[in-house]
Amino acid sequence: MTACGRASIDASPISWNGALIKSLAIRPFHLGSGHSQIAIQIDIKTRPRPNVQPIRKYMALGDSFSAGPGAxxxxxxxxxxxxxxxxxxxxxxYQDDDLVVKSTPHVHNDTAFAFNACSGAVTTDVQSLQMQNATEPYTPFISGADLYTITVGGNDLGFDEIVRACVYGIAVPFFGKCNNLLNAIDDQVAVNSTFQTNVASLYDNLRVGANGNMVVVLPYITFYNDQVGRGFGCWSSQTTRQRLNQQVKQVNNALRIAAIQRGFQFLNEDSLQAAFDGHRFCDTGTYWIQDSIFDGLSSGAQERWDKNGTLSEEDQEAISNGTIGFNPGLFHPTREGHTVYYRLLKELLNNTVTQW
Incomplete structure (x- = not known):
């Protein structure tokens, strides 16, 4: 075959079916007997695409584990x-441009970002405040958003009280109270308990409000390495640490069952807990959980504890009365800890088939 002529037309890069066409060349060839054929050469560079459609409306609900105090x-x-x-x-x-479309003049349907999660929230707060047309510090509930995320339940079970009794309970008088509170959780997360009823009611209302779109429930982290004995930097007994960790897992299991029953996604707890290995209290690595346990106590409290292994009567009274000002991030993930949540959530979204 001999070519009777050749022409080439180079086009500027264009997008076609998710790919970037870098150049387009059109070349006519003479095939003999008066016939000719046009050969088209296309140089294609694949443009990376996320596995999910961009999120244009995102609503974050729940408690401090979503709000991120101290992080x-x-x-x-x-x-x-x-x-x-x-x-x-x-x-x-929200800052991830691969997943979330930001509100710009070039976006036909602007992103709505409602960050309603609030420290101290219980399940009924989410329903009565965060899922209503409320005023500050909340924004109106977005019906049919592309994505909802939520952490809730810990405050229903008395998270603040447990921290006071079991963490600040390094003072002997509070050991009994810690055990009583932990024993009570077994009943509170049981079937037909008030806790289960409130979680079910919240999830049912959220399922209706989500209008079939994705809801992701995130679990709580376990706080301690409970496999080592008590020693420097590990102020709670191994028995107490094991019980606290077990209670967290028990609560997560109840939340997971309720979520799955309603068609929600539940962030992989095994992956979450494994990612925190080496970064919990009593580990040797950098903590990804905030640990300023002496914030709010009288001056010199940590020094006295380090020296004498006890707290002053003034400090114990403050703990008992609940008058101390906790570091708001105490026993919550650091920024690094929240990054673990974010990465696992992104992985879940990219591996989930959605039709937004």
Missing amino acids: GSSISSEQSTCGRTDGSYVYQL
Whole structure:
């Protein structure tokens, strides 16, 4: 075959079916007997695409484990009472341009980002405040958003009281109270308990509000390495640490069952806990859980504890009366800990077939 002529037309890069066409060449060839054929050469460079459609509307609900107190800087427009920070997994996800379409003039349907998670929230707060057309520090509920995330339940079970009795309970008088509180959790997460009823009611209402779109429930982390004995930097007994970790797993299991029954996604707890290995209290690595347990106590409390292994009567009274000011991030993930949540959530979203 001999070519009677050749022409080449180079086009500027264009997009076609998710790929980037770098160049387009059209070359006519003479095939003999008066016939000719046009050969088209296309140089294609594949453009990476996420496995899910972009999230245009995202609503974050729940408690402090979603708000992220102590994990970063407060969000500028946010009321300080909720403790929402830019280090939270919620805000890290929102900043991910591969997943979330930001509100710009070039976007036909602008993103709606409702960050309603608030420190101290219980299940009924999420329903009555975060899922209503509420005023500050909340924004109106978004019906049919592309994605909802939620952590809730810990405050229903008395998280604050447990921290006071079992963490600050290094003072002997509080050991009994710690055990009583932990024993009570067994009954509170049982079938037909008030806790189970409140979780079920919240999830049912959220399923209706989500209108069939994705809801992801995230579990709580276990706080301790409970395989080592008591020693320097490990102020709680091994028995107490094991019980606290077991209670967290028990609560997560109840939340997981309720979520799956309603068609929600539940973040992989095994992967979450494994990622924190080496970064819990009593581990030798950098903590990814905030540990300023002496914040709010009288001056010199930590020094006295390190020297004498006890707290002053003034400190014990403050703990008992609940008058001390806890570090708001105490026993919550650091920014690094929230990054674990964010990465696992992104992995879940990329591996889930969605039709947004």
